[in-house]
Amino acid sequence: xxxxxxxxxxxxxxxxxxxxxxxxxxxxxxxxxxxxxxxxxxxxxxxxxxxxxxxxxxxxxxxxxxxxxxxxxxxxxxxxxxxxxxxxxxxxxxxxxxxxxxxxxxxxxxxxxxxxxxxxxxxxxxxxxxxxxxxxxxxxxxxxxxxxxxxxxxxxxxxxxxxxxxxxxxxxxxxxxxxxxxxxxxxxxxxxxxxxxxxxxxxxxxxxxxxxxxxxxxxxxxxxxxxxxxxxxxxxxxxxxxxxxxxxxxxxxxxxxxxxxxxxxxxxxxxxxxxxxxxxxxxxxxxxxxxxxxxxxxxxxxxxxxxxxxxxxxxxxxxxxxxxxxxxxxxxxxxxxxxxxxxxxxxxxxxxxxxxxxxxxxxxxxxxxxxxxxxxxxxxxxxxxxxxxxxxxxxxxxxxxxxxxxxxxxxxxxxxxxxxxxxxxxxxxxxxxxxxxxxxxxxxxxxxxxxxxxxxxx
Amino acid sequence: xxxxxxxxxxxxxxxxxxxxxxxxxxxxxxxxxxxxxxxxxxxxxxxxxxxxxxxxxxxxxxxxxxxxxxxxxxxxxxxxxxxxxxxxxxxxxxxxxxxxxxxxxxxxxxxxxxxxxxxxxxxxxxxxxxxxxxxxxxxxxxxxxxxxxxxxxxxxxxxxxxxxxxxxxxxxxxxxxxxxxxxxxxxxxxxxxxxxxxxxxxxxxxxxxxxxxxxxxxxxxxxxxxxxxxxxxxxxxxxxxxxxxxxxxxxxxxxxxxxxxxxxxxxxx
Numbered sequence: 001x002x003x004x005x006x007x008x009x010x011x012x013x014x015x016x017x018x019x020x021x022x023x024x025x026x027x028x029x030x031x032x033x034x035x036x037x038x039x040x041x042x043x044x045x046x047x048x049x050x051x052x053x054x055x056x057x058x059x060x061x062x063x064x065x066x067x068x069x070x071x072x073x074x075x076x077x078x079x080x081x082x083x084x085x086x087x088x089x090x091x092x093x094x095x096x097x098x099x100x101x102x103x104x105x106x107x108x109x110x111x112x113x114x115x116x117x118x119x120x121x122x123x124x125x126x127x128x129x130x131x132x133x134x135x136x137x138x139x140x141x142x143x144x145x146x147x148x149x150x151x152x153x154x155x156x157x158x159x160x161x162x163x164x165x166x167x168x169x170x171x172x173x174x175x176x177x178x179x180x181x182x183x184x185x186x187x188x189x190x191x192x193x194x195x196x197x198x199x200x201x202x203x204x205x206x207x208x209x210x211x212x213x214x215x216x217x218x219x220x221x222x223x224x225x226x227x228x229x230x231x232x233x234x235x236x237x238x239x240x241x242x243x244x245x246x247x248x249x250x251x252x253x254x255x256x257x258x259x260x261x262x263x264x265x266x267x268x269x270x271x272x273x274x275x276x277x278x279x280x281x282x283x284x285x286x287x288x289x290x291x292x293x294x295x296x297x298x299x300x301x302x303x304x305x306x307x308x309x310x311x312x313x314x315x316x317x318x319x320x321x322x323x324x325x326x327x328x329x330x331x332x333x334x335x336x337x338x339x340x341x342x343x344x345x346x347x348x349x350x351x352x353x354x355x356x357x358x359x360x361x362x363x364x365x366x367x368x369x370x371x372x373x374x375x376x377x378x379x380x381x382x383x384x385x386x387x388x389x390x391x392x393x394x395x396x397x398x399x400x401x402x403x404x405x406x407x408x409x410x411x412x413x414x415x416x417x418x419x420x421x422x423x424x425x426x427x428x429x430x431x432x433x434x435x436x437x438x439x440x441x442x443x444x445x446x447x448x449x450x451x452x453x454x455x456x457x458x
Numbered sequence: 459x460x461x462x463x464x465x466x467x468x469x470x471x472x473x474x475x476x477x478x479x480x481x482x483x484x485x486x487x488x489x490x491x492x493x494x495x496x497x498x499x500x501x502x503x504x505x506x507x508x509x510x511x512x513x514x515x516x517x518x519x520x521x522x523x524x525x526x527x528x529x530x531x532x533x534x535x536x537x538x539x540x541x542x543x544x545x546x547x548x549x550x551x552x553x554x555x556x557x558x559x560x561x562x563x564x565x566x567x568x569x570x571x572x573x574x575x576x577x578x579x580x581x582x583x584x585x586x587x588x589x590x591x592x593x594x595x596x597x598x599x600x601x602x603x604x605x606x607x608x609x610x611x612x613x614x615x616x617x618x619x620x621x622x623x624x625x626x627x628x629x630x631x632x633x634x635x636x637x638x639x640x641x642x643x644x645x646x647x648x649x650x651x652x653x654x655x656x657x658x659x660x661x662x663x664x665x666x667x668x669x670x671x672x673x674x675x676x677x678x679x680x681x682x683x684x685x686x687x688x689x690x691x692x693x694x695x696x697x698x699x700x701x702x703x704x705x706x707x708x709x710x711x712x713x714x715x716x717x718x719x720x721x722x723x724x725x726x727x
Contacts, residue, residue: 017725079724083560086721100558107555111483120475124559129471152486
C-alpha cells in the first residue's frame with residue numbers, strides 16, 4: 001500500500017440481486033431435497049442489476065458524494081465500499097479502515113445500558129476493548145447523553161439512539177468514513193455537530209464517502225460527485241455540474257408526472273357542468289376599493305379541495321377549453337428552470353359572440369400566496385370581438401421564480417368582473433433554480449465590490 | 459478458510475463482549491438476576507430427585523440413584539440442544555447487524571454456543587453439590603466420588619468444539635432454508651432419545667440396537683459425561699481419541715460450509 005494509493009478504486013463493478021421465483025418463496029428445504037438438486041434451489045430465478053459497470057476512484061482525503069434517485073444503486077454501492085457485499089463482477093479495492101455510518105446504533109441491544117452498548121458497538125467496529133474504554137468519556141460527552149448513559153437503550157428516543165451511534169462511529173477514527181443519509185435524524189444542534197465532525201475529518205485528510213438526498217449538503221461538502229441512476233453512472237465530476245444535471249433530470253421527471261396529472265385534471269374539469277353561480281365567497285366590500293376584477297380574482301381565498309366546483313365557476317358565456325404551458329420551442333412542459341421562457345396558452349370558446357372579455361392569470365404557491373397576477377385589462381388590451389374558438393398566449397421571457405411548485409389560475413370574465421369561467425389551479429408546474437438561492441423571486445442580479453474588499457469567482 | 463479462522467482469533471474480544479451482553483441481557487429486569495443460572499438447575503435437580511424417588515422407582519442398579527445419573531447427562535445435553543437452537547437462529551435474528559456492520563459472521567453462532575456453555579458452567583456447582591450429597595447416600599445408594607471428575611474440563615472443551623461445528627452448519631443452512639429451525643426442534647427430541655442421556659449403552663441388551671446407537675456421534679460424549687461425573691471412572695485414551703476426532707470433523711465440516719456461504723449472508727438474511 002503506497003501512500004499515493006487511492007482510498008477506493010472501483011473497476012467495472014456490477015452487482016445483481018437474486019429475485020426468487022414463486023417456487024422459491026414457498027417450497028424451501030423440502031423442494032430442494034425432493035424436487036431439484038440443492039444447487040438448483042439456490043440458483044436465482046431472476047437477476048436484478050443494482051449496479052452495472054461502475055468505475056471510479058476516490059483519492060485519499062477526498063470527500064466523494066453520491067447522488068441519484070431512490071433505487072439508483074447508492075446504498076448498494078455504499079455496502080460494497082463498506083465491504084458488506086461483494087460485487088457480482090468487477091473489482092472494488094479499499095485502502096484503509098472503513099467506518100460506515102449506514103445505520104447508526106445498528107446492533108444496540110435494547111435491554112442493556114447505553115454505556116455497555118457503546119463498548120460492544122466499538123468492538124464491533126474494530127476497536128480493542130482498551131481503546132474503547134479510553135474513548136468512552138469522549139464518546140459519551142459527544143453524544144450529550146451523560147444523564148442517560150446507564151439506562152437501558154430501550155428507554156431512549158430514536159434521536160438519542162442515533163446520537164449515541166454517531167458518537168461511537170466517529171470515534172472509531174476510520175481512514176474512510178462512509179456516511180449514508182444519517183444527518184436527517186437528530187435535532188438541529190446535533191446535526192450541526194455532525195457536520196462539524198465531518199468537516200473536521202476532511203481537514204485531517206480523511207476520505208469521506210457521502211451519500212445524501214440533501215443536495216445542498218452534497219454541494220457544500222463534496223469535492224467530486226458521482227451521479228447514479230438505475231445502477232449506471234450518469235456522471236462523475238464537479239459537484240455543481242453533477243447536481244445541476246441531476247436536478248434537471250428530476251425536474252424533467254417531475255414535469256412528465258405533472259403533465260400526466262394535468263391531462264387527467266383537465267378531463268375531469270371539462271366534464272364538470274357549468275355552474276351559473278358567482279364565486280363562493282366574493283368579498284363585496286373590497287370590490288368598491290378597486291374596480292379591477294383581477295384584484296378580486298387574486299384575493300379570493302378558495303381552498304383547493306377535491307371538490308371541483310370550488311375550483312371552477314362562472315356562467316360559461318365563454319368557456320376555457322384548455323390550458324397548457326409551453327417552453328421556448330413550443331413544446332408542452334410543466335417543469336422549468338429559473339430564467340427559462342414560459343408561455344401560458346389558454347384556449348377558449350364563447351357560447352355567444354361577445355365584445356366584453358378579459359383574460360387573466362394568477363400564479364400562486366401551494367399555500368396560496370399570490371406570486372403574480374395580471375390580466376389583459378391591466379396590461380392595456382381593449383376587447384374588440386370574440387366570436388369563435390380562440391387561443392390566448394402570455395409569455396414570460398424569463399421565468400424569475402425560485403425553486404418550488406406553483407399553481408396557475410386562469411380566468412376569462414367581463415370587464416365588469418362577471419366571471420365567465422374561472423379556473424383555479426388549472427395547471428401545476430415545477431420550477432428549479434440552478435443555484436441554491438432562496439425565495440420565490442429570483443431576479444437577475446449583479447454584484448459590485450469597491451473599497452478594501454476582494455472576491456474571486458468560484 | 460484457515461486465514462478466516464486466524465481472523466476469528468483476532469475477533470475474540472468481540473465474542474467476549476457479545477457473550478457478556480447475552481448474559482447481561484438475559485437476566486436484566488429479573489430480581490434474582492444471575493442467580494437464576496444456579497437456581498434453575500437446582501430446582502430441576504429437586505424435581506428429578508422427587509420424581510424418581512417417588513413415582514418412577516425400580517430401575518436397574520447400574521443407574522442408581524437415577525436422579526443423579528440423569529442430571530449428569532442432562533446438563534450437558536441441555537447445553538447441546540439450547541446451543542444448537544440459538545446458533546441456528548443466530549444469523550437470521552441478527553440479520554440487521556450483518557447488513558450494516560462488517561464483522562466475521564461466525565462470531566454469532568459461536569457466541570450462542572459459548573453463552574449457553576456459560577450457563578452450563580454456572581450449573582456445575584449444583585451438580586457437584588448433588589454428587590457430594592450422593593456420595594453420602596442422600597439419594598439412595600451412595601456413589602463414588604473422586605479425581606475422574608476433572609475429566610469434565612476436556613469433555614467440556616471437546617463437546618464445545620463438536621457443538622460449535624454443528625451450530626455453524628445449522629446457522630448457515632437456516633439463512634437459506636428457514637425451515638431448518640422448525641425441523642431442528644423435532645430432530646433434537648429424536649436425537650435426545652437416541653443419545654445415552656436417560657440410559658447407558660451397556661444397559662441396551664439387543665446387539666443390533668446398540669450398534670445402531672453407537673453410530674450417533676453424540677453418544678461417546680454422553681458416555682464420557684456419565685463416566686466422569688456419575689461413575690467416577692477414567693476414560694481410556696482411545697475414547698479420548700475418538701472424541702477429539704468427532705469434535706474436529708464436526709468443526710471443520712461446519713466451518714467449511716459456513717465459510718463457503720459467507721458472502722451470501724448479508725444479502726440473504
